[in-house]
Amino acid sequence: QTVVTxxxxxxxxxxxxxxxxxxxxxxxxSTSYSPSWYQQTPGQAPRTLIYNTNTRSSGVPDRFxxxxxxxxxxxxITGAQADDESDYYCVLFMGSGILFGGGTKLTVL
Amino acid sequence: xxxxxxxGPGLVKPSETLSVTCTVxxxxxSTTEYYxxxxxxxxxxxxxxxxxIYSSGSTYYNSSLKSRVSMSVDTSRNQxxxxxxxxxxxxxxxxxxxxxxPLWFGELEGxxxxxxxxxxxxxxxx
Numbered sequence: 001q002t003v004v005t006x007x008x009x010x011x012x013x014x015x016x017x018x019x020x021x022x023x024x025x026x027x028x029x030s031t032s033y034s035p036s037w038y039q040q041t042p043g044q045a046p047r048t049l050i051y052n053t054n055t056r057s058s059g060v061p062d063r064f065x066x067x068x069x070x071x072x073x074x075x076x077i078t079g080a081q082a083d084d085e086s087d088y089y090c091v092l093f094m095g096s097g098i099l100f101g102g103g104t105k106l107t108v109l
Numbered sequence: 110x111x112x113x114x115x116x117g118p119g120l121v122k123p124s125e126t127l128s129v130t131c132t133v134x135x136x137x138x139s140t141t142e143y144y145x146x147x148x149x150x151x152x153x154x155x156x157x158x159x160x161x162i163y164s165s166g167s168t169y170y171n172s173s174l175k176s177r178v179s180m181s182v183d184t185s186r187n188q189x190x191x192x193x194x195x196x197x198x199x200x201x202x203x204x205x206x207x208x209x210x211p212l213w214f215g216e217l218e219g220x221x222x223x224x225x226x227x228x229x230x231x232x233x234x235x
Contacts, residue, residue: 034212034219038156045205045228046156051221052212089156093219097171098158100148 006101012080020104021072022090028071033092035073040087080108111135113206113226121233127193131206138182139164144209145189149202169217196233203228
């Protein structure tokens with residue numbers, strides 16, 4: 001069974017740049033998987049950040065960007081801020097259904 | 110502005126059926142432009158896709174839950190619903206409803222969840 005892989009945790013300094021990735025346990029992620037990214041803080045519903053690989057959702061700051069890096073989808077935060085400290089989830093469309101990654105807990109310190 | 114609001118029982122006994130409803134305002138569940146879906150999150154864990162439903166009644170379920178899941182749309186109340194049968198403690202989770210924008214993709218081949226409800230916690234316990 002295919003699993004969507006994400007780094008369990010990551011740390012970035014305020015003002016720094018961090019790239020979170022979204023891969024597959026078997027195979028490569030491409031734009032055809034329609035990768036999207038969601039941010040979630042404790043007790044809140046997820047917030048849509050990026051869809052269709054690299055399109056920012058309405059109101060999302062341009063310090064968030066999406067791409068394909070090698071064989072993975074990637075979310076890059078440039079100039080991280082304290083309120084970027086959240087869980088980040090990627091989603092892929094697998095043809096047979098929709099898969100969420102396990103999420104990355106991002107710490108800003 | 111689209112708003113989604115889940116409502117559920119809060120507590121369900123093991124082996125019974127969990128039922129959760131999502132009330133939509135600002136759009137019609139009869140729309141042919143979007144899909145409606147359910148995602149859940151066990152306490153302290155990640156998000157899991159449960160399934161989606163289209164206005165035509167077409168449904169798409171997570172294969173791991175397919176035998177226990179059913180979804181429906183109630184156009185008169187502008188709601189859509191989830192039923193999960195034979196629940197166990199492993200089904201304890203916050204249940205989110207969401208709208209899925211398929212963009213230009215075909216049948217659930219792509220898109221993204223553009224609006225989410227706030228979620229409702231359903232606990233399975235005797």
